Each structure stands twice: as C-alpha cells, then as structure tokens.
Amino acid sequence: MLKINKAKWAELFAALSAQGTLYLPAEVDGKVDFTVWQDGTEVNLQATQTAKSIKNVFFPQIENLLDFKTDGLKLSVEQRMLPEEDTIAFGVRGCDVRSFEVLDKVFLKEPIDAFYKARREHCTIVSLACSTPDETCFCGTFAIDATNPGGDITTWLVGDDLFWQANTDKGKELTEKIQALLAEGDAAGVIAQQKATKEIMAKLPLADFQIDPKIPAEQEKVFNSAIWKQLSDSCLSCCACTYVCPTCHCYDVRDFEIDNKVERFRCWDSCMCKDFTKMAAVNPRVSRLERFRQRYMHKLVYFPENNEGTFACVGCGRCLQKCPVSLNIVKVAKALGVAKDV
Amino acid sequence: MQKIAELIKKEAESLLKENKVTAVWAWQPGEFYYDNSPVCFTAPEQLDKLVYNEFCPSNLGKYLMAGSKKNETMAVFAKPCDTYGINQLIKDHRIKRELITVIGIPCSGMIDIKKIKNQGVKGIISVSVNGDDVIVTTAYGDKNFKKSEVLLAKCMSCKGSDYMIADKELGEKMEVKCQKLNPEDGVKKLEAMTSQERFAFWQQELSKCIRCNACRDICPACSCEQCIFDNQEAAVAGKASANTAEEQMFHIIRAYHVAGRCVGCGECARVCPQGIQLGLLNTKFAKDINEFYGKYQPGADDDSKAPLVDYKFDDVEPTISAKGVR
Numbered sequence A: 001m002l003k004i005n006k007a008k009w010a011e012l013f014a015a016l017s018a019q020g021t022l023y024l025p026a027e028v029d030g031k032v033d034f035t036v037w038q039d040g041t042e043v044n045l046q047a048t049q050t051a052k053s054i055k056n057v058f059f060p061q062i063e064n065l066l067d068f069k070t071d072g073l074k075l076s077v078e079q080r081m082l083p084e085e086d087t088i089a090f091g092v093r094g095c096d097v098r099s100f101e102v103l104d105k106v107f108l109k110e111p112i113d114a115f116y117k118a119r120r121e122h123c124t125i126v127s128l129a130c131s132t133p134d135e136t137c138f139c140g141t142f143a144i145d146a147t148n149p150g151g152d153i154t155t156w157l158v159g160d161d162l163f164w165q166a167n168t169d170k171g172k173e174l175t176e177k178i179q180a181l182l183a184e185g186d187a188a189g190v191i192a193q194q195k196a197t198k199e200i201m202a203k204l205p206l207a208d209f210q211i212d213p214k215i216p217a218e219q220e221k222v223f224n225s226a227i228w229k230q231l232s233d234s235c236l237s238c239c240a241c242t243y244v245c246p247t248c249h250c251y252d253v254r255d256f257e258i259d260n261k262v263e264r265f266r267c268w269d270s271c272m273c274k275d276f277t278k279m280a281a282v283n284p285r286v287s288r289l290e291r292f293r294q295r296y297m298h299k300l301v302y303f304p305e306n307n308e309g310t311f312a313c314v315g316c317g318r319c320l321q322k323c324p325v326s327l328n329i330v331k332v333a334k335a336l337g338v339a340k341d342v
Numbered sequence B: 001m002q003k004i005a006e007l008i009k010k011e012a013e014s015l016l017k018e019n020k021v022t023a024v025w026a027w028q029p030g031e032f033y034y035d036n037s038p039v040c041f042t043a044p045e046q047l048d049k050l051v052y053n054e055f056c057p058s059n060l061g062k063y064l065m066a067g068s069k070k071n072e073t074m075a076v077f078a079k080p081c082d083t084y085g086i087n088q089l090i091k092d093h094r095i096k097r098e099l100i101t102v103i104g105i106p107c108s109g110m111i112d113i114k115k116i117k118n119q120g121v122k123g124i125i126s127v128s129v130n131g132d133d134v135i136v137t138t139a140y141g142d143k144n145f146k147k148s149e150v151l152l153a154k155c156m157s158c159k160g161s162d163y164m165i166a167d168k169e170l171g172e173k174m175e176v177k178c179q180k181l182n183p184e185d186g187v188k189k190l191e192a193m194t195s196q197e198r199f200a201f202w203q204q205e206l207s208k209c210i211r212c213n214a215c216r217d218i219c220p221a222c223s224c225e226q227c228i229f230d231n232q233e234a235a236v237a238g239k240a241s242a243n244t245a246e247e248q249m250f251h252i253i254r255a256y257h258v259a260g261r262c263v264g265c266g267e268c269a270r271v272c273p274q275g276i277q278l279g280l281l282n283t284k285f286a287k288d289i290n291e292f293y294g295k296y297q298p299g300a301d302d303d304s305k306a307p308l309v310d311y312k313f314d315d316v317e318p319t320i321s322a323k324g325v326r
Helices: A006-019 A094-107 A114-121 A169-181 A188-203 A219-224 A227-233 A240-244 A288-306 A318-322 A329-338 B002-017 B044-049 B061-069 B080-091 B113-117 B183-191 B195-206 B214-218 B244-258 B267-271 B279-293
Strands: A002-005 A021-028 A031-036 A062-071 A074-079 A087-092 A123-128 A153-158 A161-166 A251-258 A261-268 B023-028 B037-041 B074-078 B100-104 B124-130 B133-138 B141-146
Touching: A002 A006, A006 A021, A006 A087, A006 A161, A006 A169, A094 A114, A094 A123, A114 A123, A123 A169, A153 A169, A153 A188, A161 A169, A161 A188, A219 A288, A227 A288, A227 A329, A227 B037, A240 A318, A288 A329, A318 A329, B002 B023, B002 B044, B002 B074, B002 B100, B023 B061, B037 B044, B061 B074, B061 B080, B074 B080, B080 B100, B113 B124, B183 B279, B195 B244, B214 B244, B214 B267, B244 B279, B267 B279
Parallel strands: A021 A087, A087 A123, A123 A153, B023 B074, B074 B100
Antiparallel strands: A002 A161, A021 A031, A062 A074, A062 A261, A153 A161, A251 A261, B023 B037, B124 B133, B133 B141
16 A cells, blocks of 8 residues: 655645646635645545535536537537546545446446546546544445545545555556655554444444335335325425535536527536426426425436436435435435335 | 423424314424424324424425415414514415414524534534533534534524514523624625625625525525526526626525515525525615615514605605716
8 A cells, every 4th residue: 555644745736736637625615625726725635525526527517518600691510629638536535436336327328428428538536535424424325435435546544644545547557657756555554544434434323324125116106105295395496405416417408699609508407496307398397296206216216226226326415414404315215214105 | 492392392283183274384303403304294193203492493484385375274383583584475475374373482593503513523413402502422522512602693693582473472582692793794894895896705705606596495585486597488597507697697686686575584694505695685785775765674564565665755866877977
C-alpha cells in the first residue's frame, strides 16, 4: 500500500490536476460539494458526504445537445462536442461509487448515451473510505462496504496520512504518473480504521435496516397497497429528493430559442413534477399519489426487476437529510415492509 | 412537550371517535427523533404514532387544501406561528373555514438539527430535551447543547404565543426563550449596500438554486392551482437551472407574487436544500409595505384587506418620472 502525508496534499492535488480536471469535495458557500480544484480550493476530506452527489459531474443538471440555426430557408444543425476531456473524481464515497453501477445500467445500455459515456470513459474515480458514518447512512443495506469503497483507486484517510491503492488499469496508470509523491505505507492503520468504522456503523439507527424481500417480489400487491395514500398525502411534490439522489436519472429534452437559434438541451426531470412524462394525449400519472408511488416503485421494484435485483438506491441518506417534511425511502420501505396488504 | 403531546393525542382521539372530523393533521415520528413528518390520521387506532416535540417545524395548514376541495372535515394542530398561514389560506379561498377545526398548541421553539450537525455532530442515536438542555447521544459519544442556541432561525424571530385562529387551545401558552433575531436586520444590511454589491449578493445566493421548488411547495402564500412555473406552454417553465438569470426570475417573481400575503413563517429558508436566504426577499417586501402603507401583518386575520389590493386616498404614490425622461 502507498501513502501520502497531509503536508504533500497540495502537491498531490496539483499533480492530479495536471492529468485532468480534478473534482473533489470542497467548501463552497458553507457546504461541501464536488468542485473543480484550483490553487486555494478549500478541500474537505472530513465531511462524511457532499451535499450533492457525484452524479452532477457525469450527468449535469443541464447540458446542451444540439443547436439549430435558420438562415432564410436553410436550416443547419450543429451537434455539441462530446465532453472528452480527462477528469479525475477524487474523494468519492462508497455509496456514490456504487451509484455508477446504477447509472451505467441506464446510460450505457443501448441506446448508449454518448455524453455520459464520454465522461465516464475519460474519468478516473478515486474513492475515499468512510471513517465517520452518519446516522442517515445505510449503504450496508445494499452490501456496500464503505470502508473499502472501490473505484479505480481507493484511498483511506488515517490521521494525517492518505493511504492509496490502485485497483484497475486506469488507476494504476494514474498512480504511475504521480508515483514520485507517494511513499510506501503500512496497511495496519487502515485495517484498524476499517474495524473501528464497522463498529460505529453497527451502533447507528439504520444498521439493521433491510428492504423486505417481498417488496421487489410482490409488484402488484405493492402497487395496490393502501399505504401510498397516507404517505403521499404528506409529500409536498417538490423535487429535492430526486435532485440530491445519486441514482435518480430521469431527464427531459427541451428547445430554447435564443438569438435566431434554437438550443436543444436536456435537464433533470423529476417524477414528483406535475407534468412528468406528460405526452401529447395524456399524463399517465395525474395524482400526487401516483407520482409519489412511481418514485419508490422505480427504485424498489421496477429497477431491480429489470436489472438483476439491483435496487436504484445506494443508501447515501441524502433524501433523509434534505426532504422538507422528512419523508424518505427508508420510511417508505419500512411502511411497505409492515403493510398488511403487501 | 410530552404533556402537550398527550393532550394532542386525547383531542385527536375524541375528534375522530365522535366523528367530528374525518381527518386529523398532526406529526408522526421518523427514524432519528428529529425527523418527524406531517401525517394525516383518519382512524383512532393510528394515533399511537402521533408525536409532538421540538422537531415539528412544519406548518400543517397547507395540507388542508386538498381536503377542502373534496369538502372533507378536518382538524389541524397549529402552533402559534402556524395560525398565520392558516388564516392566509382561508383568506385566499384555499381552505374552507367551515370545514376545519383549528386546535392551538403551545410551542417553546423548534430545534434546528442542522445547527447541531453543523458543529460536527454525526451519528446521532437519540436526542433528549429537558428545559434548555439538549443532550445528543451519538455513536461517537454524547454532546450537550443549549436549546436557546440551536433554535430554528424562524423561532428566533417568533411572533409570540397568541393564536390568530383557534377553535380550541390546548395546554398553557409557552414563550420562546432565546436571543431574539429581527429579520429586518438582514434587510437593513442589504439596503445599506450599493446596487452593484446587492446584485452580486443575490447573484451569488440565487446561483445555488437547484430549482427543486421546495420553497414554493411549502409556502402557505403559494397556493395557485397551477403555478406559472409548472405551465409547459409558458417559456418560463423551469425545470432546469438554466442560468443565474432564470433562477433570479423564479425567486423574484415568487417574492412579488406573495408580497402582502407572505406571513413571514420562514419555511422557505428552512426547507431550502441549498441554504439560500430566501426570507430576505420576502422580508424586504414586508418592510416596504409596512413603511408605505402602515403596519400590516398578513395572516393576523382572515378578512382584512391587504394593502396591495386595497386603495386609500393617502396611499403612497409611486415615483413618476416626467414623460419621455428616464
């Protein structure tokens, strides 16, 4: 195992940044979020989590796809360049690392999403093991090991040392380029930290939280359950949960007219929105109950059904922190688990 | 608060058992003591889940809109601050007064868990509140706080313990004990800035927006059947945070629209996942209205004419520039 002391982190970030745009957790406007590193960036590797997920880097909230221009009767179409710059996502926690597995199943399946694919291929993911899990964390529910989060390179922050281990060819390639900064390290500290972190996790309120197997298995019963009414009655139908979620991936494509030109862009959409999947003829989900149910059916039933049992949730807990009325996937899954009609 | 919770439960039970109402809006616990959710109880046997403690910040009034449309009889438990929003919704014809029973419940201030967590507290297992002492048990050890120092910003500018509407009041009235905050102080700071500084401030603040609409959806003054920002035919329909100008328009239009109706509940700022100081915009309008038309508190009643929809001879005149001159 390799390591690098805090005293050399500034050099490390500069060296990584020379290899590609470096995204890492940093203090921005009083919050910790993935930010492009520059000299002076207030890097924060202590925060258990970033406010928004790493999804924003690979699947931005808004991006332009095409431009249309008219010149008299002539129409020209110009495709936007694919985002092919090399990037490094540093300090990604285990839950967010797993979110790529979910997003890949959506965007890298035919028809492949060229923009997502380009970003994914040009990014090296450097994960950061958790050592101070929060009460809202429940990655264990999805068999994620937060103390060994994977990615192209795994790092562990133990005291003032950042331990470093390359996992993939991409990770090894990047490691070679900055090798001069890294020293040999003893894995004992990492192993001790992993043990201590697991002991903390076992004490947390969601340590034993499991999604009842009957939920993905009993699609029809879950869909028709009476519990949706009471749950959805309290939902405000805002999009906070979907926008902070690392696995929510629905988007809308729209045209925007500006200076004799039309920009076709895509932007995140949310099943909580009134017009979600509104089509020419009809909106298939007219009530709040139907829209609310869709979000959880998608995550807990439809997605696993279509993707070998993978839930579209990684237990990051952001929806637990951000919902204005404290509704969230844990509450919903628990309610379904004890519902008499499921 | 435990005592009040018992009173609330008893009241809810008798309302439902005696079929005085078909639904009761209250709060139910979450996973961590601090994450109670609003909930609609429809049967007495559900009431063992009812909770009331220092973590019930939501105003339940807006939930009465859906039931009002269906002519359902509903009871709602309302803290003193919540009653302003309920009155406003009645005045805006979104809640039918004859359908609702408002039960006033005392409040000594709600705790802001974010203030506790921002001090590096993680892994919360339980919270216990005794008077001004807040003990937070975490997986990393216990932490002690003073309730008066970790109250929600909206509680630090509490409007008082009186109910603006209540068919019944439970328990003894309580006071919020803390260093009081005047929301107008923040506005005064903004007013002291040059227009460039102020523009830069709002540019910075509003560029954080992710257009989740939580501020709009929680707001008791935002009660349009169809919001213009949800209208797909309108060019302003905004799902995307397209650029800073668009977010500015959303928030500024919203502030204009609720001017004179915003009760100053502070919920918009509380629920913002990005921590935008949204209340400042509304407080600025409220302050101007007070200065131009005399002191007015939206939601203090359900029948007064709001200054912006009323005309009096001595109303302030807008500054009119001479024809052709800018």
